[in-house]
Amino acid sequence: MQLQSFVSGKWQAGTRNFVTLRDATTNEVVATASAEGVDYRAMLWNARCVGGPNLRDLTFHERAGLLKAVAKMLMEHKDEFYRLSYATGATKNDSWVDIDGGISTLFVYASKGTRELPNSRVYIDGAVEAISKAGTFVGQHICLPLEGAAVHINAFNFPVWGMLEKLAPTLLAGVPAIVKPATATSYLTEQVFRRIVESGILPDGALQLICGGVGDLFDHLNCQDVVSFTGSATTAQRLRQHPAVIANAVRFTSETDSLNSSILGPDAAAGTPELDLFVREVVREMTSKAGQKCTAIRKAIVPAERASDVIDALRVALGRIAVGDPRLEQVRMGPVASAGQRREVLEQLAKLQREAELVHGDPKKLDLVGADAEIGAFVPPTLLYCRDTGSAEAIHSVEAFGPVCTVVPYQDLDGAIELARRGGGSLAGSVFTADDKVAARLVLGLAPFHGRLVVVNRDCAKESTGHGSPLPHLVHGGPGRAGGGEEMGGIRGVMHYMQRTAIQGTPDVIAAVTGRWVKGARQLDPGVHPFRKTFGELVIGDTFNSGEREVTIDDIERFAELSGDRFYAHMDEAAAARNPLFGSRVAHGYFLVSAAAGLFVDPPYGPVLANYGIDGLRFTKPVKPGDRIKVRLTCKEKSLRPAAGHGEVRWDTEITNQNGETVAGYDVLTIVSEKAIPDA
Numbered sequence: 001m002q003l004q005s006f007v008s009g010k011w012q013a014g015t016r017n018f019v020t021l022r023d024a025t026t027n028e029v030v031a032t033a034s035a036e037g038v039d040y041r042a043m044l045w046n047a048r049c050v051g052g053p054n055l056r057d058l059t060f061h062e063r064a065g066l067l068k069a070v071a072k073m074l075m076e077h078k079d080e081f082y083r084l085s086y087a088t089g090a091t092k093n094d095s096w097v098d099i100d101g102g103i104s105t106l107f108v109y110a111s112k113g114t115r116e117l118p119n120s121r122v123y124i125d126g127a128v129e130a131i132s133k134a135g136t137f138v139g140q141h142i143c144l145p146l147e148g149a150a151v152h153i154n155a156f157n158f159p160v161w162g163m164l165e166k167l168a169p170t171l172l173a174g175v176p177a178i179v180k181p182a183t184a185t186s187y188l189t190e191q192v193f194r195r196i197v198e199s200g201i202l203p204d205g206a207l208q209l210i211c212g213g214v215g216d217l218f219d220h221l222n223c224q225d226v227v228s229f230t231g232s233a234t235t236a237q238r239l240r241q242h243p244a245v246i247a248n249a250v251r252f253t254s255e256t257d258s259l260n261s262s263i264l265g266p267d268a269a270a271g272t273p274e275l276d277l278f279v280r281e282v283v284r285e286m287t288s289k290a291g292q293k294c295t296a297i298r299k300a301i302v303p304a305e306r307a308s309d310v311i312d313a314l315r316v317a318l319g320r321i322a323v324g325d326p327r328l329e330q331v332r333m334g335p336v337a338s339a340g341q342r343r344e345v346l347e348q349l350a351k352l353q354r355e356a357e358l359v360h361g362d363p364k365k366l367d368l369v370g371a372d373a374e375i376g377a378f379v380p381p382t383l384l385y386c387r388d389t390g391s392a393e394a395i396h397s398v399e400a401f402g403p404v405c406t407v408v409p410y411q412d413l414d415g416a417i418e419l420a421r422r423g424g425g426s427l428a429g430s431v432f433t434a435d436d437k438v439a440a441r442l443v444l445g446l447a448p449f450h451g452r453l454v455v456v457n458r459d460c461a462k463e464s465t466g467h468g469s470p471l472p473h474l475v476h477g478g479p480g481r482a483g484g485g486e487e488m489g490g491i492r493g494v495m496h497y498m499q500r501t502a503i504q505g506t507p508d509v510i511a512a513v514t515g516r517w518v519k520g521a522r523q524l525d526p527g528v529h530p531f532r533k534t535f536g537e538l539v540i541g542d543t544f545n546s547g548e549r550e551v552t553i554d555d556i557e558r559f560a561e562l563s564g565d566r567f568y569a570h571m572d573e574a575a576a577a578r579n580p581l582f583g584s585r586v587a588h589g590y591f592l593v594s595a596a597a598g599l600f601v602d603p604p605y606g607p608v609l610a611n612y613g614i615d616g617l618r619f620t621k622p623v624k625p626g627d628r629i630k631v632r633l634t635c636k637e638k639s640l641r642p643a644a645g646h647g648e649v650r651w652d653t654e655i656t657n658q659n660g661e662t663v664a665g666y667d668v669l670t671i672v673s674e675k676a677i678p679d680a
Contacts, residue, residue, distance in 0.1 A: 003033040003190050003211040006197060008046040009204060012038060014212055019183055024089035024335040025325050025376045031187040035212025041220045043178055043208050047149035048224070051176030051205025056145055058203075059120050061639075063172050064113030069201045071106035077195050078103075081160065081188065088159065088185045089334040089377065091326040094289045097469075102164035105488070108472040109168035116491050119639040119647075120515055121174070125500055128510065128518045135520045140510045143498040145174035146251075148224030150497055151217065153239075155230040156182035156337050157292040159189040165472065166228050169493035171206065175226070178217075180210040182231070184338050218242045221250045226497055228487065229254040230294070236483060253485035253496060255477050257399050259423035261299040261408075262467055263416050263442060265433025270309050273458035278302075278432040279313045281456070282405060285468050286381050287321050287333040291403035292341070295428040295468035298399060301419050304409035311385060311407055315360045318381045324369030325376075331369050335377040336402050342377040345402035349382060355392045356384035356406050379403055389419060396422040413438065417445035425480020430454040430467040451478030451486070517541050517636045517652060530635055531602035535647040535672045542635040546599035548628045548658070551587050556625065559591040586622040592664050593617070596631045596655050607673040609646060617666035621657070628658040636667065646673050 002018075004011040014034025021031045055063065074081075078099060085095040117123065122142055129139035150170045154162035163179055170177050181189035193209045196202065210217075221227070221244045229236050233256040239245065240252050262282060268274035278300075285297040302310045326334030336342050346363055361382035366373040384406040386392050395406050396419075410416040420429060429450045431442045434457045443453050452474060456464050470476040475489035487493055503513055507520030523543035526533060530542045560566050568575040569582050576585045593614070602608075623629060632654045640647040649672045655664040 001031045001187070003031050003187060005035050005038050005211050006193065006207070006209040007038055008042050008208070009050075014038075019212070021184060021187055022338065023087040024337050025086070025327075025371050027339070027375045030087045033183050033186055033211045035210050035215065038210065038212075038215060040215050040217035043210075043217070044149050044220050044225070046205050047176040047178060047208065048147060049205075051149075051203070051207070052145070052147050052174075054203035055171065055174040055176060055206055056121065056147075058174065060113050060117035060123070060172065061119040061641075063174060064110045064117070066201055067106045067113065067168060067171060068110035070196055070199065071103050071110065073199045073201065074103050074106075074192065074195060081192060084188050084191055085160075086327045086334075088188060089290060089326060089337050091331060091334050094326070094334070097288070098158045098160045102158075102161035105161065105165045105168050105472045109172050112473075112490055113172045113494075117172075117494075118637070119641070122514055123498065124514050124516060128507075131504065136506055137504065138507055138510055138518065138520065139502055139504045140514060140518070141500055141502055142514060143495060143500050145498055146224045146226060148175070148222060148226065150175045150177045150226045150228060151180065151221070152177055153180045153214070153227065153229045153231065154182060154189070155294070156184040156341075157289055157294070159185040160192050162230060163189055163192065165470070165476070165488055167207070168472065169488065170228075170497050171202070173494045173497035175497040176206050176208075178208045178210065180214055183212060184341070186211045218244055221245060221248060223248045223250065226251040227253070228485075228496070229256075229483075231256065233257045233481060233483070251496070253477070253487065254483035255294060255427065255485055255487060256481065256483035258294050258425070258427040258478060258482040259298045259396060259399055260295055260426045260428050260467075261301050261420040261423065262297045262430040262432065263420060264300070264302045264306065264310065265431065265435055265438045265442075266303045266413070267433055267435045267438060269306070272434070273461070274432045274434050274456075275306070275310070275313070277456055277458070277461050279310065279317055281430065281432070281467050282314060283317045283321070283381075284466065286318070286383075286403045286405050288468070290333055290336045290379065291381075291405075292336055292401055293468050295470065297405055297430070297467055299395060299419065299423070300405055300407045301410055301416050302407060304411055307385070307407060307409045311359055311383070314383055314407070318360050318383060321381055322369050323366070323378060323380060324371040328370045333381065333403065335371070336379055337377065339377045341401070342379055345379050345400050345404065348398050348400035349404055351394050351398045352384055352400060352404070352406060355388070355394050356386040359383050359385045359407070361403075383407065396424070413441055413445070417442065420446055421449045423449070423481060425478050425482045425484070426450050427476070427478040427482045428452045428454070428468060430456060432456050434458060449479060451475060451482060511540065515540065515637070517634055519652065523632075523634060529602040530633070531606055531608045534607045534676050535638065535640060535649065535674045538635050538638060538649060538672065540635055540638065544600055544633045546631040546633075548630045549595055549599060550628045551595070551623055551625060553585075553625045555591065555595070556585065556587050559588055559594075563588070563590070565590070582622050584624060586624055587627075589619040589664065592619070592623055592629065592655055593666070595629065596653065596664070599629075599631045600633045600653075607676070608670050609673055610671045611668060612671060613669045615650075615667040615669060617664070619664050621661055621663045623657060623663050629655050629663065631655050633668070640674070642674075645675065646671050648672075
């Protein structure tokens, strides 16, 4: 088939300079690809002027709903994706990581977008900053979507996950994307992309696709655009230095080459679960996706006295790996993605062999299942051992991007840390130890040079996601050689595609901009108790001011009896007098919260369906017997859940004493019906 690009809402075939893409196992032609003839300026215009406005018209929750709908749709087409994925050299398990992993990332971001972001178009970053003494001039950070395009340049090894893990936070942020997959495996990316386009779920202009080169795309980037790159450090450096990227300060986040390490703790002797787990993990990382993972273990760092045991165990385990046609059930590892990739792996392996001896695997002696070594792009699981770590350089600078790993001995923990850090910055590292103190020392020593660290022992092994599994909840990226960027990381990933702006003005201005009431802004008279209003009727700023209640000794003692909280500051006058914070008996803080509810709650059945929590509770001044308290309750923020028929309402709550001093402050969280509640 001839792959096509999706440009300005239409599929477009290339005109010349076609690249032939072949099955990694059989060498049969799968597709041809070219992006010659694509108008890249028009692509950017479509993203900025069509896709951007369409996405920004939606709230975070609406965008999250689109992600969920796309994920559900893709689940229905998984079988066709799996069939095509075999051509990339991926086994069924490899495809599960790529295809199901990518779809699950959409589901995770859909969930996090609904739970952690407001049902609005503005993200409020942090609390209000008090700037002036009287409170008439305050500051607030907000985040809004950039009004450009996100250019996603993806690697060949994960043609589905690589696309979807970038798209999830980008679309949730409200920014359109131009997807440029690595040409070698772009036939699978194009197939998934076609299903997304055919579904009609996403608004016009939200997505475009380039199957081929990027042409002059970078010439037209501006300050509102973002480049998110995955690939080689050399390519990343060249793109970072593009004149338009430099002149326009285009945001550029990259995930590049990475020499990742796994360290076996000194406590993990032969026969311990940790040594067995370490061996299993190294083998898995060497053979999953034929070692073509940016997070794969390239250095297995082990105590010098354990090196022989580890190598023997790895030889046995690797000897059980069936290599061959990934379509066959018994095959555990397929070929690398292409003949060109095989040549690259072998060239880098030759460099490593100058300072490390081959202890398992020989590219010239391949025992394959259902495949021909002369035709397919096969590299055997290859294990090296570096005896002289003092003078070694290649093992810390050369990455054979395939099923290749080097065992590296260390003398002490400082030595192990140094060996891992010599990689110059890594995406992922792992530690296998049952000694928590060893784990802590290694983690603190490794963290400045790593984006993610996994500690595995017998207690968490069954549930551990393993060394090399990036999760949408956590950042994926690393310093130095690893690219210096971040992807995913939950809502952190969304922020890469938004502009953070500091807003200064009166509390009323901040409330108008953010849609959230802040202290000092106008308080509105709702005309009725605000608990009588439906979600739609409530207005930000609607305020209820309660009457007073005197706090008595009897109140304190009854609350102590009911709750069982007989802390001395509430019950023992002499002991309380010794407390430098109180000087005498005081009311329970939780009694004040309970009493406040009694002052502001409207009891009859009504639109308020439930109280589901309190946020930010602080007790700022003690309340003593004889003090009188009252409550101000203000509608602070609203977030509608249309499908549920209700919304979440946050109420700014302040308890004050008879002198007008604040004694407690917090947010009350309620669920309020969207519809009026009929009389019984």
